[in-house]
Amino acid sequence: MNDEAFLDIAGVSAGYGRTPVLKGLDLSIRKGEFVALLGSSGCGKTTLLRAIAGFVQPSGGAISVAGRNVTNLPPDKRGMALVFQSYALWPHMTVAQNIGYGLKLQRKPRGEIAGRVDEMEALLGLSGLGARKPGELSGGQRQRVALGRALAIDPQILLLDEPLSNLDARIRLQVRHEIRSLQQRLGITAVHVTHDREEAMVMADRIVIMNAGRIAQQGTPEEVYNRPASSFVAAFMGAENRLVLTGHAEASRFGILEGSDNAGCLVPLDGRPLASGSVEARFRAEAVELLPAKSRENPSEAVLELAGRVVTVSYPGGLWRHAIKVGTAEILVDAPRAFSPGEAVKVRIPHQVLFLFNSREASPPPKPVSRSGVESRFLEVSEA
Ligand SMILES: Nc1ncnc2c1ncn2[C@@H]1O[C@H](COP(=O)(O)OP(=O)(O)OP(=O)(O)O)[C@@H](O)[C@H]1O
Numbered sequence: 001m002n003d004e005a006f007l008d009i010a011g012v013s014a015g016y017g018r019t020p021v022l023k024g025l026d027l028s029i030r031k032g033e034f035v036a037l038l039g040s041s042g043c044g045k046t047t048l049l050r051a052i053a054g055f056v057q058p059s060g061g062a063i064s065v066a067g068r069n070v071t072n073l074p075p076d077k078r079g080m081a082l083v084f085q086s087y088a089l090w091p092h093m094t095v096a097q098n099i100g101y102g103l104k105l106q107r108k109p110r111g112e113i114a115g116r117v118d119e120m121e122a123l124l125g126l127s128g129l130g131a132r133k134p135g136e137l138s139g140g141q142r143q144r145v146a147l148g149r150a151l152a153i154d155p156q157i158l159l160l161d162e163p164l165s166n167l168d169a170r171i172r173l174q175v176r177h178e179i180r181s182l183q184q185r186l187g188i189t190a191v192h193v194t195h196d197r198e199e200a201m202v203m204a205d206r207i208v209i210m211n212a213g214r215i216a217q218q219g220t221p222e223e224v225y226n227r228p229a230s231s232f233v234a235a236f237m238g239a240e241n242r243l244v245l246t247g248h249a250e251a252s253r254f255g256i257l258e259g260s261d262n263a264g265c266l267v268p269l270d271g272r273p274l275a276s277g278s279v280e281a282r283f284r285a286e287a288v289e290l291l292p293a294k295s296r297e298n299p300s301e302a303v304l305e306l307a308g309r310v311v312t313v314s315y316p317g318g319l320w321r322h323a324i325k326v327g328t329a330e331i332l333v334d335a336p337r338a339f340s341p342g343e344a345v346k347v348r349i350p351h352q353v354l355f356l357f358n359s360r361e362a363s364p365p366p367k368p369v370s371r372s373g374v375e376s377r378f379l380e381v382s383e384a
Pocket of ligand 1: 016019040045048
């Protein structure tokens, strides 16, 4: 076990029937840490959460909490609480009865339950609503009741399974903030399953990106966003534009060769383990510069420049979004002003926001949820 680990998942495999889902997964979580599990649909996030909670029995490996092996303990003996997206409140019970439900199961004295329920209602801004039924509450209030019921039993670990996905956008931002500050205030260890990249970024101390039952990368939000370890992670973290380029590695730089739609350039390797040959390049729509094709100003040698033509322009808010045809494919590029459909343009990608990988995946990774809802596009600039 990792010395610092409070919740330690060691080589856990789990699945349903003959279908393996988790494949020998290792993850160590520190006490008080907020970890977000992010990944495309079906990658095993919920299965991992349910294995931690005790609702899915691992076929291999072990789960321990504070050094105690809990792998074979029933859910109610693990000191954990699980909050679902569907709230799962008892409709016939009042808010107070719902919050006190776990304590009642633990056969706590009535007075103690009442005191704890009052405390939870105050903590979650539900004071005065104790006598209402869930049907008389808003979605945000219901989710707070579900959270109150989870926290009332004073769990060591709070497990959150997309608790915000049923809430409308504005309430989601508010409850997101409330959960995070509550978690910090109580110093509780939390594992949060989400599809939403931005939610994971703003709430978590550490993001664990899963792909097909394994961890693709884990790190602080800043690390996984700015230093994705693979093309899959880069795409998942919003660098959805993809090029295939050819280049050669030098001592500390990587020379990208000129192609039919890109100029040659020389970018610092910055410790990246890149070999000469075909590389996959990824970049975000908002991280690049869009210029008229006739612009005479030359880029520095560490900037990748593409030549293309504007196909469509839209305004999702803030910046103008352009679909740009480069060769036979399209990329998405944001700019502070609108260019015209049909206009010839240059796209400049500074090396700091250009992610390069040797590995070529046979198929593109599943499309992550993007805030704009715009489809990810794929671009082949020059094949090796
Ligand atoms: N009860 C079940 N019986 C059989 N297969 C299941 C069951 N629950 C999940 N699966 C399958 O296991 C795989 C992982 O599911 P899981 O719910 O862990 O994914 P997820 O990453 O949480 O996905 P989502 O984001 O869509 O909720 C999926 O292929 C799913 O179809």
